[in-house]
Amino acid sequence: EVLVLESGGGLVQPGGSLTLSCAASGFTFSTHATGWVRQAPGKGLEWVSTITSSGDSTFYADSVKGRFTISRDDSKNTLYLQMNSLRAEDTAVYYCATFNIWGQGTMVTVSS
Amino acid sequence: EIVLTQSPGTLSLSPGERATLSCRASQSVSSNSLAWYQQKPGQAPRLLIYGASSRAPGIPDRFSGSGSGTDFALTVSRLGPEDFAVYYCQQYGDSPYTFGQGTKLEIK
Numbered sequence: 001e002v003l004v005l006e007s008g009g010g011l012v013q014p015g016g017s018l019t020l021s022c023a024a025s026g027f028t029f030s031t032h033a034t035g036w037v038r039q040a041p042g043k044g045l046e047w048v049s050t051i052t053s054s055g056d057s058t059f060y061a062d063s064v065k066g067r068f069t070i071s072r073d074d075s076k077n078t079l080y081l082q083m084n085s086l087r088a089e090d091t092a093v094y095y096c097a098t099f100n101i102w103g104q105g106t107m108v109t110v111s112s
Numbered sequence: 113e114i115v116l117t118q119s120p121g122t123l124s125l126s127p128g129e130r131a132t133l134s135c136r137a138s139q140s141v142s143s144n145s146l147a148w149y150q151q152k153p154g155q156a157p158r159l160l161i162y163g164a165s166s167r168a169p170g171i172p173d174r175f176s177g178s179g180s181g182t183d184f185a186l187t188v189s190r191l192g193p194e195d196f197a198v199y200y201c202q203q204y205g206d207s208p209y210t211f212g213q214g215t216k217l218e219i220k
Contacts, residue, residue, distance in 0.1 A: 013133075021136060044213050044214045045149070045151075045200050045202070047208060047209045047210060047211060050152075050204075056146060059208070060207075095156055095157070096117070099168075100159035100162075100168045102157060104154060104155075
């Protein structure tokens with residue numbers, strides 16, 4: 001079965017850090033660009049970050065640039081998102097997305 | 113940054129009718145790198161169309177995408193009850209890979 005499964009979400013205080021993981025299975029993860037999309041409660045979709053299949057290039061939304069880092073470990077078929085200096089406006093469901101393969105999301109809540 | 117503007121904000125139609133959703137870009141989308149997604153409440157988005165007009169695997173042929181440059185459209189030829197949802201366009205030609213604000217397709 002083709003799927004991706006996000007984990008690592010939770011409640012964190014403003015200024016804190018969190019690392020999200022996305023485990024892929026059932027397809028050749030290493031040959032695809034992949035990334036993260038988020039959705040704040042009741043809001044639309046916001047692209048966050050993308051990493052190329054080779055891992056050589058990464059791209060970020062202006063809202064997270066300098067605070068978030070995307071990476072991949074193809075030996076583990078896993079995508080990561082290291083999130084630092086978290087703000088209330090980062091509160092959202094974070095989806096891992098590889099072409100037409102999306103996970104169910106992991107919730108990140110930034111609040112004191 | 114490329115801004116995508118979707119219209120209308122809400123579209124009210126009956127099952128069996130034809131739906132046409134619009135996505136207009138503030139500048140030309142590179143290589144027609146434009147995707148359409150469907151999202152139902154409590155679910156992850158589902159990719160429908162990529163490359164402006166190519167259907168993703170498993171997507172019924174009643175969904176079609178068209179357009180180029182700055183003007184794109186998603187057409188659902190004959191609405192089924194399962195098609196009522198929110199639809200988003202996204203450009204992935206130039207970073208940042210922006211989304212439109214969405215069009216809600218509701219039952220009339």
